[in-house]
Amino acid sequence: MHDNGDLVGHGGDIRTALVIGGGVAGPVVALALRKAGIAATVHEAYPSAADGIGAWLGLAPNGLAALATVGADAAVRAAGQPVPGVVMADGTGRQLTRFDGFPELPATMTMPRDRLFRALTDHAVAEGVRFAYGKRLVGAEETAAGVTARFADGTTATADLLIGADGIRSTVRTLIDPAAPAPEYGGVLSFGGFAAADSGIEADVEVAPGTMYFAFGRAFMGYWRGPDGRLIWFAGLPVDNPPSQEEVARVPAAEWLDRLRALYSGHVPGERLLRHTAPEELMAVGRMERMPSVPHWHRGRMVLVGDAVHAPSSSSGQGASLAIESAVELARCLRDRPTYGEAFAAYEALRRPRVEAIGQSAAAVNKVKAGKSAAPGPAFPPPEEMFRALHFHRIDWAETVPA
Structure with a gap:
């Protein structure tokens, strides 16, 4: 049975959530839900938090601003290296354009992916968020009273909501829509x-x-x-x-x-x-x-966040930042809307246009990298124009989400 969210009264009646995935979006959504008065446990498939060498990523000013909402920005800054400047050139060494960052914004931070995972996890644990490891999701059943997750080790967990923060190969995405597109x-x-x-x-x-x-x-x-x-x-x-x-x-x-x-x-x-x-x-x-456009971001008591629903590819430089933004925005919507069905709809309406525009832009860059499109030339857009809408985006936690 899949209810539509109308069985729940005011958003404050949502007390608990299961978060599936302990990467970037998982710890942040758990922290934001806690700030909104909802207790969340993060269930991670791997036996421990991510450690070891991994690919590097960038965390842009908009991602850092969203982290500040849940108090995690200082921990992440301590784990990274500031890289405020950008130079774009062609393959002969000729400089096309240069950008030294917006003076009123903090610098983009770079760090290995696993170091970001560790910083977010440690901060979330310090704030009281519970993590359960070795919990690989295999299924979920909904009732009028809640949703129960089933894990590969034979255990189950039940809460008011289930949030899929389980990455680009999301299991939750296929539970919400078996016909959902693949990466x-x-x-x-x-x-x-x-x-x-x-x-x-x-x-x-x-x-x-x-x-x-x-x-x-x-x-x-x-x-x-x-x-x-x-x-x-x-x-x-x-x-x-x-x-x-x-x-x-x-x-x-x-x-x-x-x-x-x-x-x-x-x-x-x-x-x-x-x-x-x-x-x-x-x-x-x-x-x-x-991820191409995902038709269904939510169904019943289940909803997607981060790469599970809008991974834009590394060409965007925004994957982690967008995941963090969406995690905070989802919690804000659950705090303010009277039913979780309305909260999920408001969350999707607020996030889909931004993340899909960035994803399409990254797809165009991928074509250049794959040799399927001409490389940028002298008419490269001014960096201030390219980065302004990305880096200045802010989520106002104090503002009430409108109907």
């Missing part, structure tokens, strides 16, 4: 790596501190100087028929590095960065993917 491949395999901090790289590649570089051309590469002096880079290898993640992992790093060096031969500075990268410093991230 969309962006045309490239993603790689990252570290170029050694030595005299050779200093002579070969000039990198100003606190600046991220994007070099378009026959192939794309982004890079910046990390806190330890090494150059951190990310790049794409266009592949029409992508291997699975398991197949990617089986290929030796040296073989991937050879293929990347062949692709970036003559690219400035890709050729030089790869020359200074050892196989053991290469990260094979896998297929660059995004």
Whole structure:
């Protein structure tokens, strides 16, 4: 049985929630729900919080502002490196445009993904949020009184609501809509790596501190100087028929590095960065993917948040920030609307236009990276124009969500 939310009175009658997924959106939505007076337990499929080396990501000023709503911004800033500047160039080294950030906003922070997970988890635990590990969701049943999640270990949990923060391969998404779209491949395999901090790289590649570089051309590469002096880079290898993640992992790093060096031969500075990268410093991230438009964000007592419903691909630089925004906005809607059905509808109406516009923009960039579209030229839009709507977006927690 799936009720429509009308059985619940004022939003304050929602007391408990199950959050599925302990990545970025999960801890933040649990913190925001707690602020709204709703107790949430985060159920994570893996046996422990994420640790170890992972791909790097950026957290933009809008994401930091949303984190401040739940008091997690300081913890995340302590885990990251500020990179306020952006330089865009072509594959010959010719600079197209430069942006040094908006002076009234904080700098974008970069950090390994697992470090962000850890910072958010530790902060949430310190605030009283409960985490349950080894809980892989396999099903859920609704009644007029609540929703019960079933986990692979045979256990169950029941609450008023179930929130799917379980990533781009969301199980909750398929429970809400078995016909929901799958992630969309962006045309490239993603790689990252570290170029050694030595005299050779200093002579070969000039990198100003606190600046991220994007070099378009026959192939794309982004890079910046990390806190330890090494150059951190990310790049794409266009592949029409992508291997699975398991197949990617089986290929030796040296073989991937050879293929990347062949692709970036003559690219400035890709050729030089790869020359200074050892196989053991290469990260094979896998297929660059995004979520196309998801028809159903919620059904009954279940709702989606973060990458489970609007992963925009790493080309946007907004994946984590959008997930955090949506987590806060969902909690605000549940706080203010009289039924959870109305709260879910208000949440979708507030978030869908923004996240889909950003996702479509990232898809266009993916085509450039995959060699399916011309690289940006001298008419590259001014960075202030590109970043203003992204970075200045704010969620006013004190404002009541309108009908």
